[in-house]
Amino acid sequence: MPTTHGTVTDRERVAERLLAASHSHAFDPITDVDWDAPLLDGAYFLPAHRVSLYGTPTWERMSERQRIDLSRHEVASMASVGIWFEVVLMQLLIRHVYDRPLTSRHVQYAFMEIAEECRHSTMFGRLIDKLECPEYGPGPYAHMAARAMKTLGSGVQAFAMALIAEEVLDTMQREMMADESLQPITRQTARIHVIEEARHVRYARDEVTRGAPHMSRAERAITRLALARAAHIIATRLVHPGVYAAVGLDPAEAYKAARANPHRLDTLGHWSRRLIAFYDEHGLLGGPGRRLWRASGLMGRQI
Numbered sequence: 267m268p269t270t271h272g273t274v275t276d277r278e279r280v281a282e283r284l285l286a287a288s289h290s291h292a293f294d295p296i297t298d299v300d301w302d303a304p305l306l307d308g309a310y311f312l313p314a315h316r317v318s319l320y321g322t323p324t325w326e327r328m329s330e331r332q333r334i335d336l337s338r339h340e341v342a343s344m345a346s347v348g349i350w351f352e353v354v355l356m357q358l359l360i361r362h363v364y365d366r367p368l369t370s371r372h373v374q375y376a377f378m379e380i381a382e383e384c385r386h387s388t389m390f391g392r393l394i395d396k397l398e399c400p401e402y403g404p405g406p407y408a409h410m411a412a413r414a415m416k417t418l419g420s421g422v423q424a425f426a427m428a429l430i431a432e433e434v435l436d437t438m439q440r441e442m443m444a445d446e447s448l449q450p451i452t453r454q455t456a457r458i459h460v461i462e463e464a465r466h467v468r469y470a471r472d473e474v475t476r477g478a479p480h481m482s483r484a485e486r487a488i489t490r491l492a493l494a495r496a497a498h499i500i501a502t503r504l505v506h507p508g509v510y511a512a513v514g515l516d517p518a519e520a521y522k523a524a525r526a527n528p529h530r531l532d533t534l535g536h537w538s539r540r541l542i543a544f545y546d547e548h549g550l551l552g553g554p555g556r557r558l559w560r561a562s563g564l565m566g567r568q569i
């Protein structure tokens with residue numbers, strides 16, 4: 267039996283294992299989350315030190331109630347960006363299977379992942395409702411920019427791009443699910459997402475590992491730039507300026523303060539550490555996109 271990385275057999279084996287894991291650890295967001303439980307008074311929705319304004323002079327001036335409210339709106343903002351990104355990913359996956367053997371395990375796992383993303387997006391939609399927040403979304407520019415990506419992106423570029431949101435949200439949500447001081451609703455939804463996304467990360471990483479060594483120089487250069495651009499768009503859209511207005515702050519000023527906040531850079535750097543190491547390992551960093559990576563904040567305080 268071939269064992270070399272990159273064989274069809276190997277790809278099928280990975281898919282087979284992921285399908286088995288999906289079968290034994292699947293969740294239904296309608297019944298597996300306690301949507302009727304009331305929100306706890308005085309509990310944060312996101313760890314305080316991960317809220318975008320944490321540690322700034324503005325944060326020091328805010329009341330505890332305002333800080334908790336800001337954490338609620340930031341979770342809702344990230345959930346709405348999560349839905350947007352999952353919709354993009356679902357289309358990429360549908361396009362990925364279109365040209366492949368439709369009876370393969372590899373394609374069957376793609377179908378499974380799409381089904382899981384459908385349920386996640388439903389879950390995040392319900393979460394936003396439960397938090398009584400608006401649907402913030404990524405904003406019109408990101409909405410339009412992703413239209414080209416989801417229509418044309420493929421191969422290593424598409425799977426590497428999927429990892430930007432999956433790895434960043436995964437690190438964030440692992441901390442949320444473990445923090446017993448947080449609201450149960452955000453811990454429950456984070457836990458479901460972490461368990462199911464671990465498989466998606468494995469699937470995408472495997473495709474990148476398989477394809478990256480075979481990219482041409484031009485393809486690699488284009489991919490690096492596209493990833494840097496996508497990372498910048500995603501990282502700067504996680505927290506919509508409207509969240510600041512919702513808690514009585516000046517949105518433009520607060521957004522600026524958050525962008526310059528060294529604690530925020532530490533948080534973004536922490537959330538993306540695994541992603542950056544993986545990209546680096548596969549030659550997907552560097553080139554002119556480096557400026558965008560730095561501006562995204564995902565490199566932390568690194569300059």
Ligand SMILES: [Fe+2]
Nearest residue numbers: 352383386463
């Ligand atoms: Fe998801």
Ligand SMILES: [Fe+2]
Nearest residue numbers: 383432463466
């Ligand atoms: Fe996913």
